[in-house]
Amino acid sequence: KLFNLSLYITFFPQLVAGPIIRYNSVAEQLSKRVFSSIQFAEGIKRFILGLSKKVLLANPLGYVADTVFATPVMDLSTGSAWIGIIAYTLQIYYDFSGYSDMAIGLGKMFGFEFAENFNYPYISKSVSEFWRRWHISLGSWFRDYVYIPLGGSKVxxxxxxxNLLIVWALTGFWHGASxxxxxxxxxxxxxxxxxxxxxxKIMSRIYPLNHVVVLLLVMIGWVFFRADNFGYAADFILAMFHSRGNVIFDSQALALLSINWIPFVIAIMVAAPIFPKLQKWQFSKPITNVQNVFALLIHCFLFAEVILYLINSTYNPFLYFRF
Incomplete structure (x- = not known):
């Protein structure tokens, strides 16, 4: 038992930025672990996908976000403000979900199955649904150890x-003492x-506008999450809505968009469950050797792109490390 507990505590794939793994969810796997070459191959593919999310999407989008948020608010156009917060909204998703994918992939390579930590949160129709899809392991941890002990909703x-305000104040504090x-x-x-x-209930009646409303509320929340102080956050939100007399679109916005439009387009597409639906449609038919070879080539191509990016770039922030 002590050996299993020590192994659980020191299991490196989930220590730094992976999903929050509880002992009871892996206790049986620690003592009766089943390892297979198929699982190992699936782990490699999942790790490559997570690494690709981090390096090929989160990093270039993070560069855009850092550029915008480093600009004095008085010099920001409305377009630059929106480009910056959209870039940060996508960066933080691909940064953390990418690390979660890598942790899940490494777990598979060692014979462990971890629960999913993200489930396409940006397609949510309500804020509550967003948090059921975002950082699932953290949400379930606060639900089981804080919200329910306080009485939950049965009060x-x-x-x-x-109870909700206490839980969410603690969630904010968990991310940083600011x-x-x-x-x-x-x-x-x-x-x-x-x-x-x-x-x-009201939001459900305005479908599909509820998706837009939720995304807007989430992006406003990310402004506070990204900003160093309340003054900057308030000024940035005012710049987003053209309330300071800023120009709508300037040369900075045009440059950021023209240079980085490909990562933006790919990131927006991957944030929607398009590819899982395609895979589900493919799996309804017999998988051919050609499809297997094609999938292998895609993963090899992604891994090669990651290596080339890391060789040619010095910008590789570890965004979620400080949380």
Whole structure:
């Protein structure tokens, strides 16, 4: 038992940025691990996909976001502000989901099966659904160890709203000891409390505009998450909505978009469940050797692209390390 516990604590694939793995979810695998070459091959493919997300999508988008957020707000056009926050919205998703994919892939290579940590959060129809799809292991941890012990939703309505605010304030604090993180957490606590009070039903009646509303609310939240202080966050949001008299589109916005439009297009496409649906359609038919070879070539191509990118670039931020 002590050996298994020590192995669980030191299991490196999930230590730094992988999904939060609880002991009871892998206890049986620690003592009765089944290893197969098929599982190992699946792990390699999952690791390559995660690495590709991080290097080929998160990194170039992160460069765009850093460029915009390093610009004084008074010099930002509305277009640059939107390009910056969209880039950051995609960067943080591909950075963290990429690391989660790598952890899940490494786990498979060692014979372990980890639960999924992301499930296409940007297609959500409500903020509550977004958090059921984003960082699933963290959400379930706070639900089981904080929200339910406080009484969960099986209490008076005002206590349920109090529980939500406590959980989300702690979620913000978990990401960092900064008032902007705590405000970000409380922001989501208020939004989810409003949805519990009836806003979610109203949102469901305006489909498909509810997708747009949720994305807008999430991006506003990411501004607070990314900004160093409240003043910058407020000014950046004002720049997004053209409330400071900023120009709508300038040379910076045009340059960022013209140079980085390919990562933007690919990132937006991959953020939607297009490829899983294609795979599901393919799996309904017998898989041929040609399809297997094609899949192998795609993974080899992605891995080669990652290597070339890392050789030619010095920009490789570890975004989620500080959280």
């Amino acid at each position: 008076a309505p005002w206590k349920m709203y109090r 008032w902007t993180f705590i405000a970000w957490g409380i922001y989501y606590g208020i939004l989810i409390a409003l949805e519990k009070a009836g806003l979610e």
